[in-house]
Amino acid sequence: MNAVQHTIAVIGAGKMGEAILSGLLRAGWPATRLIATARRAERGEQLAERYGVRVLPNAEAAATADVLVIAVKPQDAGTLMVELAPAVPAGRLVVTLCAGLPTAFFEKRLPDATPVVRVMSNTPALVDQAMSAISAGSHASAEHLALTEEMLRPLGETLRLPESQQDAVTALSGSGPAYFYYLVEAMTDAGILLGLPRQVAHDLIVQAALGAAVMLRDTGEHPVALREAVTSPGGTTISAIRELESHRVRAAVLDAIEAARDRAREIAAAAE
Structure with a gap:
């Protein structure tokens, strides 16, 4: 898999989402293959100016990208899935950074057999010193995990763990x-x-x-x-x-x- 051939959309590009965008650019991802969404128009303009990425509405970004990185607050994820579900093509990789939410939460709300990878990272991603623990959902393959690791590599270290350990990771490393x-x-x-x-x-x-x-x-x-x-x-x-x-x-x-x-x-x- 040539990862940089994929188009990645960061849905909800706050601090952690922005860290992923900047890390991907440092790793050589072309800005033309990066998409961001933002709740506020001025935030979207700031991201476009700072990184040269496209800023699109959520549904359009979901329909366009090969990989969706969900970086919204957990309490906003349910509403977001209602908006995204009709737009997400079958087989799209969804990477979730939403603390506390299991892959089953997204699998239940997205098209059948959507591959989901759960990630718990932490704010040292902003200085390339994160620890990111990743877990595969029931439809995610080793290839999906490898792509997720490549996306996160510029931000620090990664570790594969069973999803059953993610709440402990959230408490220990995320916080x-x-x-x-x-x-x-x-x-x-x-x-x-x-x-x-x-x-x-x-x-x-x-x-x-x-x-x-x-x-x-x-x-x-x-x-x-x-x-x-x-x-x-x-x-x-x-x-x-x-x-x-x-x-x-x-x-x-x-x-x-x-x-x-x-x-x-x-x-x-x-x-x-």
């Missing part, structure tokens, strides 16, 4: 960047409390986070081993870890991620 931002926010406040200027505290924490992430990725060491290497007996780090444990931070993280998983399930149930 994951927000947990780190929350931690950085708290650490920045701590730095200010200790007398550092805000920008200094921010710069120190961001570089520490970046360095820690690279060490986790590149050394292959278990996070416990890396943490222990910083934690000297009777030192400053173990005093901080003791406070985190006394405030049940580990348990709070487990509870928070379970809550996100449960919310993904609620979104799917409400959509049905």
Whole structure:
């Protein structure tokens, strides 16, 4: 399959949809083979000017493209499918980025045997550092998965998983960047409390986070081993870890991620 021969329409080109458009262009996809749709006319004009892509109404884009990337909010997906279903030709690949919505949601609303691939990515796609987990629907083939991977490759890493694990991925990786931002926010406040200027505290924490992430990725060491290497007996780090444990931070993280998983399930149930 020569992927760049396909015309791709990003339906609902918000931040994530725009990240896909820009990534495809960087990967060599011709702008003439990219289509975007947008709810607001001014947003469509902005995309056309910035990337040179065609901007079409939803139904026209669905009828024209070989691959449809659904990038709208989950609560808007049902209404969108009513609009798209009559326009989608048989056999068109549909790639959904809608958090919480299973492939069955789309298969039920689109023409029979429509191949659907479910993707959970995250906002680091905007800086080409995403992790995107992909799962095949009941009519999607290995070829469809390979095409989806090629589309997502410019945005970061991809991983194939059974769809039954997608709600956990949503909670852990899809929402994951927000947990780190929350931690950085708290650490920045701590730095200010200790007398550092805000920008200094921010710069120190961001570089520490970046360095820690690279060490986790590149050394292959278990996070416990890396943490222990910083934690000297009777030192400053173990005093901080003791406070985190006394405030049940580990348990709070487990509870928070379970809550996100449960919310993904609620979104799917409400959509049905």
